[in-house]
Amino acid sequence: MSQHAAAIRTKPNTMSLPMLKVVSPPQEEPLEGALAAEPPLQPNEDFLAELKANSDRLESASPQEILHWAVERFGDKFTMATAFGPEGMTIIHMLAEIAPATPIFNLDTGYQFQETLDLCERVRERYGITVELKRPATTVAEYEAMHGGPVYKDNPSQCCFDRKLTVLKNAVRGMHAWASAIRRDQSPDRAKTAIVGWDKKFKLVKVSPLANWTKQQVWKFITDEDVPYNPLHDQGYTSIGCWPCTRAVLLGEDDRAGRWSGTAKTECGLHSLGGDESVDD
Numbered sequence: 001m002s003q004h005a006a007a008i009r010t011k012p013n014t015m016s017l018p019m020l021k022v023v024s025p026p027q028e029e030p031l032e033g034a035l036a037a038e039p040p041l042q043p044n045e046d047f048l049a050e051l052k053a054n055s056d057r058l059e060s061a062s063p064q065e066i067l068h069w070a071v072e073r074f075g076d077k078f079t080m081a082t083a084f085g086p087e088g089m090t091i092i093h094m095l096a097e098i099a100p101a102t103p104i105f106n107l108d109t110g111y112q113f114q115e116t117l118d119l120c121e122r123v124r125e126r127y128g129i130t131v132e133l134k135r136p137a138t139t140v141a142e143y144e145a146m147h148g149g150p151v152y153k154d155n156p157s158q159c160c161f162d163r164k165l166t167v168l169k170n171a172v173r174g175m176h177a178w179a180s181a182i183r184r185d186q187s188p189d190r191a192k193t194a195i196v197g198w199d200k201k202f203k204l205v206k207v208s209p210l211a212n213w214t215k216q217q218v219w220k221f222i223t224d225e226d227v228p229y230n231p232l233h234d235q236g237y238t239s240i241g242c243w244p245c246t247r248a249v250l251l252g253e254d255d256r257a258g259r260w261s262g263t264a265k266t267e268c269g270l271h272s273l274g275g276d277e278s279v280d281d
C-alpha cells in the first residue's frame with residue numbers, strides 16, 4: 001500500500017463524530033451567614049432547641065438584658081445592620097453602653113439622604129462608634145450607565161437586590177448572629193417574631209431585643225436618653241430609606257406609606273419570612 005493510501009485510510013472520519021459539548025464544572029454557591037463562619041453554626045435540632053429555650057427565657061427581659069446575652073453568647077460574631085431608624089438608633093445607644101466594639105454596618109446604596117449620612121457621623125461623634133458603610137461593587141454613576149438610567153424607576157426590586165440584598169449577604173457571611181430592630185406590633189407577621197431565633201433567609205441567629213417594645217416606648221427612650229435621630233422624622237418621614245423611593249407620609253397614612261409610593265412594592269426584600277425585617281429600614 002502506498003503511503004498516500006495509508007494516510008487516507010487512517011484519517012479519522014470527523015463527519016460521523018457527535019459534536020463535543022464543553023461542560024463547565026457546576027458553580028458552587030458560596031456558603032451564607034453563619035454556615036460560612038469559623039466555627040460554622042448549623043441549625044440542627046439541638047441548636048434550634050437552645051435558641052428556643054433562650055428566647056423563652058428572655059421573653060420578659062429588657063432589651064439591654066437581651067443584648068447582654070447576645071454579646072456574651074456570640075462575641076465578635078454578633079453584628080448589626082442599621083439604616084439609622086429610630087429602633088436602630090435605640091439599639092446603637094444600648095450597644096454603646098454594653099458592647100461598643102460590636103461591628104455595626106449600614107447598606108450604603110449611594111441613594112441615601114444626606115441627613116442619613118450625617119447621622120452616621122453623629123453616631124461617631126456621640127458614641128465613638130464607626131458604623132461601616134457597606135457599598136455595592138458599582139457606584140451609582142456606573143450602575144446607571146450599565147442599565148441606561150436609574151433602575152429604581154422601572155425595576156425597584158432589581159435595584160434593591162443589587163444595591164442592598166447582595167451587599168447584605170456579603171456583609172453577614174461569616175457572622176453568627178445579628179440584632180434585628182423589629183417590633184412585634186409593627187405587623188401581624190412581625191407579631192410572631194421570637195426574641196431569639198434562626199433567620200432562614202440569611203442563615204444567622206436573629207436577636208430582636210425590641211420585639212416587645214412599642215413605637216411609643218422607642219420614642220420615649222430616644223427623648224429620655226437624648227439619642228440622636230434622623231431629622232427627616234420631624235418633617236413627616238416616618239420610614240426612611242433611599243431618597244428616590246421615600247416621601248413624607250400624610251396625616252392618617254400608614255408609617256410605611258411613603259416607601260416606594262405609587263408602586264406595588266412595599267418592602268425592600270431584606271425580610272426573612274413574610275415581611276419579617278431585620279434591618280431598621
Ligand code: SF4
Binds near residue numbers: 109156244
Ligand atoms: S430603595 Fe430605591 S434606590 Fe434604594 S436600592 Fe431600593 S430601589 Fe434602589
